Amino acid sequence: MRITIVISVLFLFLAACKSKEEQHPHTESDVYYTCSMHPQVVGNEPGWCPICGMALIQVKKSVTNKPNELRLSNEQVVLGNISVDTIRMGSLNDEVVLTATLNIDQTATSAISARIGGRIERLYFKSIGDYVQKGDKIFDLYSEELNALKQEYILILNQLTELGNSMVDYRQLALSAKNKLLLWGMQESQIKQLEQSRTATSTTAFFSNSKGYITTLDIKEGDYVMDGSPIMQLASLSTLWAEAQVYASQLADINLNGESFVQLPDLDNLLLRGKIEFINPEINPDTRINLLRVSIPNSKGVLRPGMAAYVIIRNPARNTLSLPTDAVLRDSRGATVWVQTAKNTFELRMVQTGLETGNRIEITSGIQNGDVVVLTGAYLLNSEFIFKNQADPMAGMKM
Numbered sequence: 001m002r003i004t005i006v007i008s009v010l011f012l013f014l015a016a017c018k019s020k021e022e023q024h025p026h027t028e029s030d031v032y033y034t035c036s037m038h039p040q041v042v043g044n045e046p047g048w049c050p051i052c053g054m055a056l057i058q059v060k061k062s063v064t065n066k067p068n069e070l071r072l073s074n075e076q077v078v079l080g081n082i083s084v085d086t087i088r089m090g091s092l093n094d095e096v097v098l099t100a101t102l103n104i105d106q107t108a109t110s111a112i113s114a115r116i117g118g119r120i121e122r123l124y125f126k127s128i129g130d131y132v133q134k135g136d137k138i139f140d141l142y143s144e145e146l147n148a149l150k151q152e153y154i155l156i157l158n159q160l161t162e163l164g165n166s167m168v169d170y171r172q173l174a175l176s177a178k179n180k181l182l183l184w185g186m187q188e189s190q191i192k193q194l195e196q197s198r199t200a201t202s203t204t205a206f207f208s209n210s211k212g213y214i215t216t217l218d219i220k221e222g223d224y225v226m227d228g229s230p231i232m233q234l235a236s237l238s239t240l241w242a243e244a245q246v247y248a249s250q251l252a253d254i255n256l257n258g259e260s261f262v263q264l265p266d267l268d269n270l271l272l273r274g275k276i277e278f279i280n281p282e283i284n285p286d287t288r289i290n291l292l293r294v295s296i297p298n299s300k301g302v303l304r305p306g307m308a309a310y311v312i313i314r315n316p317a318r319n320t321l322s323l324p325t326d327a328v329l330r331d332s333r334g335a336t337v338w339v340q341t342a343k344n345t346f347e348l349r350m351v352q353t354g355l356e357t358g359n360r361i362e363i364t365s366g367i368q369n370g371d372v373v374v375l376t377g378a379y380l381l382n383s384e385f386i387f388k389n390q391a392d393p394m395a396g397m398k399m
Contacts, residue, residue: 031058034387042387068348069341070385077344080384082377084340089369092322094315095357096254098292100244100262102307105295108236110210114225115185118143121203123221125214125232132234134211139219139231140203146184150200153177157195212236240303242274242294244311248283251290255315262296263310264303272296276313320354321363327375328353328361329382338374338381339367346374346381 033056035041035049047056057075072080122140125132132138156177160170181191185206194200212234219231242262246254260274274294283290294311296303328351329336335353338346351366367373374381 033058068385069345070338070347070381070388071345072384074344076384080377080380082381083375084372085375087321087323087363087367087369087371087373089319089321091317092320092355092360092362093317093357094255094258094355096250096313096315098244098246098250098311098313100242100294100309100311102264102303102305102309103241103243104215104235104237104305105239105241108212108239109215110212110234110236112138112208112210112231112234114141114227114229114231115183115206116141116143116146117226117229118146118224120219120221120223120225123219126217126220128214128217130214132208132211132214132232134208136208137205138208140205141225142203146181146186146204147200147202149177149180149184150194150204153181153191153194154198154200157198208234210234210236237298237301237303237305239295240298240305241277242296242309242311244292244294246279246290246292248288248290251279254279254292254313258313258315260294261312261314262294263312264307265310266307267302271312274311318355321367321369322360323363323373324375325356325359325361327373327378328363329378337363337367338378340372340374348382348385 033043033046035052035054035056037054038049038051041049041051041056043056046058048054049056072082076082118141120139121142124137124139153174156170156174159168160174163170178191182188186204187207190205213236214232215235216230216233218229219225225231256276256279260276262272262274264270264272274296276292277295278291278293280291292311323337327337330353334350336348336350339349341347349366352364354362354364356362
């Protein structure tokens, strides 16, 4: 009898429990727990972060009507450092930065060569890098041919003095000999001294008709030279070339009429305005690289060939929509931004990008003037969406 009563009581107790379960069915919780430092840690119960050991915080699950929309709590917005701004039309400069090296301006170089054959008896500049002023004595030359012409000129002058301009036109002969001496490199002052002394020296001094630094020196004392043989090359460093390498894909972005600047990292990022002088019309078929030259002044003489530089080409500004580059998420499928549609509510939108310069990027479609766009925290929003929805927010998106 007692056993029957116990069984009956248990039966009534189980029936009551089942009735309560039917009246109060189990509902899924509308909250989850995550780590404020590591949002990838998600759990259904309170606990501790397995990465940093911090206590998990309670977060309400977002419920939105749009598949690509995400709603956050105030705490999540603060912890995620999410900031927004209203996008407006503004000026955007097209800027191309190229790696370059300073080189000698070849249009400001000059070559000194022998005007007549002979032997170099003395060389007054013997080192590459020496600076030669215009009018400086460069070398003394022993030339039998030049010495013979000097003697001939003296003889003509003596004949003109003794006989005058009789049946032979000595004035014309003297003028012809003098012009030949000038053609062979003698100066007016040297010829005048020859006329006064009527004595020819065995060697003749030759002077520089230009100025600059010696870049090549092709002779040494005792060498024999022929008519036209190179002696040295001079380069004036008053202007230099910044030679930059340009990939074929970058040529379309370079405006020859744009502003050109050369930045020198070795001189505290000194910025000098330059001028595009040349773009090689031929592209190297192996490297697909072209050459661009920008001429810059060197009035203070602080620039040297071989210095590293950056060539900056700025095209005219254009009025367009633009965002900081960090606000745009990009992968192989395209570019997206997060747009705030309501308080703490954000929607992912695919956009088309255009010009990118510095830390800003042009937006050509996908958002419009006046939209409120997430500037910082876009990557955290992407991660939060994946953790909450277990899905890629870009899946199935089309422009």
